[in-house]
Amino acid sequence: MVNSVEPLAEYRGALAALLLSTFLTALAISSVNILLPELVSSLDASYAQVQWVVVAYLIALSSFLVIAGSLGDTFGRRPLFIAGLGIFMAGSALCGMTENIGMLSAYRGVQGIGAAIVVSLNLALVRDIAPSEHTGRVMGWIGGMSAVGTAAGPVLGGLITGFADWRWVFWLNLPLGALTLLLTVRYLPRAMQGAGQAPKPFDLMGASLLAIIVLLYSLGIKLKLEEELLRFFLAGLALVLLVVFVLVERAKPSPLLHLSLLRDYRYGLSYLIQFIVASAVMTALVIGPFYLISLGLNLSMTGLVMGCSPVCVMITSSFIGRRVKLEACSNLTSTGVLFLFFGSLCLTQLSAATGAIGYVACLMVTAIGYAIFTVANNTQLMARAAPEQRGQISGLLNLARNLGMLTGAALMSALFDSVTNASALGVLTPQLAETGLHRVYACVSLVLCVGLAVRGYWHFREYGEKDGIRTLT
Numbered sequence: 001m002v003n004s005v006e007p008l009a010e011y012r013g014a015l016a017a018l019l020l021s022t023f024l025t026a027l028a029i030s031s032v033n034i035l036l037p038e039l040v041s042s043l044d045a046s047y048a049q050v051q052w053v054v055v056a057y058l059i060a061l062s063s064f065l066v067i068a069g070s071l072g073d074t075f076g077r078r079p080l081f082i083a084g085l086g087i088f089m090a091g092s093a094l095c096g097m098t099e100n101i102g103m104l105s106a107y108r109g110v111q112g113i114g115a116a117i118v119v120s121l122n123l124a125l126v127r128d129i130a131p132s133e134h135t136g137r138v139m140g141w142i143g144g145m146s147a148v149g150t151a152a153g154p155v156l157g158g159l160i161t162g163f164a165d166w167r168w169v170f171w172l173n174l175p176l177g178a179l180t181l182l183l184t185v186r187y188l189p190r191a192m193q194g195a196g197q198a199p200k201p202f203d204l205m206g207a208s209l210l211a212i213i214v215l216l217y218s219l220g221i222k223l224k225l226e227e228e229l230l231r232f233f234l235a236g237l238a239l240v241l242l243v244v245f246v247l248v249e250r251a252k253p254s255p256l257l258h259l260s261l262l263r264d265y266r267y268g269l270s271y272l273i274q275f276i277v278a279s280a281v282m283t284a285l286v287i288g289p290f291y292l293i294s295l296g297l298n299l300s301m302t303g304l305v306m307g308c309s310p311v312c313v314m315i316t317s318s319f320i321g322r323r324v325k326l327e328a329c330s331n332l333t334s335t336g337v338l339f340l341f342f343g344s345l346c347l348t349q350l351s352a353a354t355g356a357i358g359y360v361a362c363l364m365v366t367a368i369g370y371a372i373f374t375v376a377n378n379t380q381l382m383a384r385a386a387p388e389q390r391g392q393i394s395g396l397l398n399l400a401r402n403l404g405m406l407t408g409a410a411l412m413s414a415l416f417d418s419v420t421n422a423s424a425l426g427v428l429t430p431q432l433a434e435t436g437l438h439r440v441y442a443c444v445s446l447v448l449c450v451g452l453a454v455r456g457y458w459h460f461r462e463y464g465e466k467d468g469i470r471t472l473t
Helices: 003-035 036-042 047-074 078-095 101-129 131-163 173-187 205-224 227-251 265-294 299-322 326-348 350-382 385-422 430-464
Strands: none
Touching: 003 047, 003 078, 003 101, 003 131, 003 227, 003 265, 036 047, 036 265, 036 326, 047 078, 047 131, 047 205, 047 385, 078 173, 078 385, 101 299, 101 385, 131 299, 131 350, 173 265, 205 227, 205 350, 205 385, 265 326, 265 350, 265 385, 265 430, 299 350, 326 350, 326 430, 350 385, 350 430
């Protein structure tokens, strides 16, 4: 009897650790977005400066995702996962002790490095511990817990800033991180993939090139619109380094990134559509607080309103995850993008006169679409992944997601600011915020049209193959 109970207890404990880590990394993004108006006044910073608090985290997160995934495949995912949790907690503590907007952004970068390690290994560890028949269900739980963290962030951030200092938003990560660390050390299996084999040499050159490429892209995206010359320079340099990276990886016997993971259209298009969807979804997190405050809501109420959408994601993810079948994932992915597109179209017509209720109603549609897309896309990719490549695939999937979030946060917030002059928050009237919202979501709708075209090409390739596609198991 003991033998039958202990593995079950270990599985549940390990799953709890992964779910909590998902919650933490999602909380670290959404809880800070709600603070942006408060940081403008508290730290005597501009709208552009406080955006770096969001962007620095995303840059660090994006730069280290694939590197961390490859390190996990090479040296073992469990010890690296534990190290990532420690770095994340250290970054959180430093953020809570700073008095300067520049240092806060820098410490958010430290937090982002730890989050990159945790996020890149999370999905891979799911496949390590979960039976194959439970993959869709667990992916649904992971998506749901991410939504819980995203939902809790605005609520907790709004409540904390309403009754205490904003720094408690960062300090809250410490007890939650300690609990996650305790569960990880106690329950996550110690066996390392490839046990008994000599570790492969780590591709330091490839890792350095990839981190620089992501950094150059991220900085170029964040620059102001008038700095076009520097934008082109950074984009050109990133492109040159990307070519060098491909040549280096092709020549390496043990590359950081197996390029076959990009040549296969089922992988490559999945990463592309993940990027597009993430850029669309991130828009609500950076625009939402300013739009809702313009309607007369305080920070606490704004947090509660913004939390409605992620709660919808949580419920939908759990429902879809329990019922999803691998053979249906492709159609479900397209369905999710369609929901996102129609929700964005609704937001282009939203009137400020409808208040917060109208805003939430539109976001419900996008929330359902995002949940359906995430569960189906993640399940499909990770179910196909070979054990020795799960870290890389998870890292690439999360890299596409976070580059999309970074792009959405930088470009859409810049567009909103240019239309509304959100830097001067006191003059942001409901009518001006409505105009900014319409312009932003018109762009989001166009981006999602590209996503629908990508999904159409996917289906064309699927049904056009003479000998069919190998079953995703």
